[in-house]
Amino acid sequence: MNANAPSPSGQRREKVVLVTGAGGEMGHGLISALAAAGRAIVAMDIRELDAEVREHCRSAYVGDICDPGLMERLHAQYEVAEIFHLAALLSTRGEFAPETAHHVNVGGTLNLLRLAAEQARSHGQRVKFMFPSSIAAYGLPSLDEKRRHPVVGEDQFPHPHTMYGVNKRAGEELGRYYQDHYRKLAKDRLAHPIDFRSIRFPGIVSSETVPSGGTSDYGPEMIHAVAQGKAYECFVRPDTRIPFMTMPEAIDALLRLAAAPKERLSRTVYNVSAFSPTAADFERLARAAFPGASVRFVPDLGRQAIVDSWPEECDDSAARRDWGWTPTYTFETAFERYLLPKVRARYAGAMA
Numbered sequence: 456m457n458a459n460a461p462s463p464s465g466q467r468r469e470k471v472v473l474v475t476g477a478g479g480e481m482g483h484g485l486i487s488a489l490a491a492a493g494r495a496i497v498a499m500d501i502r503e504l505d506a507e508v509r510e511h512c513r514s515a516y517v518g519d520i521c522d523p524g525l526m527e528r529l530h531a532q533y534e535v536a537e538i539f540h541l542a543a544l545l546s547t548r549g550e551f552a553p554e555t556a557h558h559v560n561v562g563g564t565l566n567l568l569r570l571a572a573e574q575a576r577s578h579g580q581r582v583k584f585m586f587p588s589s590i591a592a593y594g595l596p597s598l599d600e601k602r603r604h605p606v607v608g609e610d611q612f613p614h615p616h617t618m619y620g621v622n623k624r625a626g627e628e629l630g631r632y633y634q635d636h637y638r639k640l641a642k643d644r645l646a647h648p649i650d651f652r653s654i655r656f657p658g659i660v661s662s663e664t665v666p667s668g669g670t671s672d673y674g675p676e677m678i679h680a681v682a683q684g685k686a687y688e689c690f691v692r693p694d695t696r697i698p699f700m701t702m703p704e705a706i707d708a709l710l711r712l713a714a715a716p717k718e719r720l721s722r723t724v725y726n727v728s729a730f731s732p733t734a735a736d737f738e739r740l741a742r743a744a745f746p747g748a749s750v751r752f753v754p755d756l757g758r759q760a761i762v763d764s765w766p767e768e769c770d771d772s773a774a775r776r777d778w779g780w781t782p783t784y785t786f787e788t789a790f791e792r793y794l795l796p797k798v799r800a801r802y803a804g805a806m807a
Contacts, residue, residue, distance in 0.1 A: 468534040471495045475520055476542030478504050480664045484706040486511050497533055520563030526570045535574045537583040540567050546591055546619035546670045553618035560622035568633045575648035585713050586630055586653040590765045591620035598763045607766035609726055616764040627653050627724050652712050653724040657698035659705050662797035670761050674737040681741045682802040686749035690758050693735035696767045698728035701789050708780055715778035726769040729782035740790045
């Protein structure tokens with residue numbers, strides 16, 4: 456490998472890690488960890504990054520992953536060794552604007568995969584491409600079928616019900632194609648230009664970020680609401696069950712998979728999860744922590760149908776076997792040690 460390949464201007468290109476969607480909480484945590492490991496980081500987001508994130512980065516771009524001009528600029532200026540592609544238009548908004556979601560989530564991913572392949576050709580080494588996927592990539596056909604299959608593996612029920620899920624499945628398959636089959640008939644083909652690795656994340660619980668109406672946000676929304684003394688109407692049934700994990704666990708999983716030796720990986724897409732509470736379990740802990748909390752269950756038929764198409768639990772045995780995934784928390788310890796202390800502190804004034 457030429458570690459300092461020249462740019463078209465003749466200058467040496469710096470070897471960097473590219474992080475898209477860097478302005479979100481996962482981006483913040485990931486960039487802090489990469490910086491602590493001494494990595495040179497180039498960050499991208501559609502909005503200006505916070506100062507504390509920018510200070511960890513060599514460069515920070517405000518731009519659109521669908522902009523081919525920006526991809527060309529990155530290709531010319533840097534030697535990109537690794538990409539963490541976090542940018543996406545999320546599930547709820549995607550159902551209101553499915554064509555826009557496809558443009559961003561599939562078109563943007565395609566742009567970045569092409570950048571990775573061009574970088575591999577330029578500097579002669581595969582580019583690692585980390586792709587957070589989602590439980591939304593699943594699509595169980597009915598609630599009865601979901602109950603007959605309480606634990607679901609990566610290769611089961613690959614027919615998502617939402618545009619976001621369809622986009623994530625497309626991203627998984629595009630990554631596999633670019634890794635194993637890109638430009639199959641080209642005479643100058645470079646075999647295996649990228650090293651594609653993906654995690655299907657469950658619902659993610661955060662103590663730092665206020666939930667923004669995502670389809671799996673009913674549990675976190677409930678906690679943030681009752682901590683402020685507000686009534687909460689939960690948009691799913693009490694018996695609704697899907698897997699969750701905390702944000703620190705999600706960031707740790709990405710870094711663990713990125714660090715795993717390629718020869719140990721048996722697949723390109725992995726499940727991970729930590730616990731699978733019902734919506735009633737969230738209510739139970741919320742009422743115990745905040746006596747007098749007002750919670751009502753008022754299912755929204757559309758959002759309920761989406762959640763019902765996702766597994767109750769995901770089989771993550773491949774991640775545990777191949778790269779040592781193990782959760783940090785149970786549902787109760789995640790609530791007591793991670794979520795509740797910071798949420799209490801955040802809303803201390805509201806409860807006074």
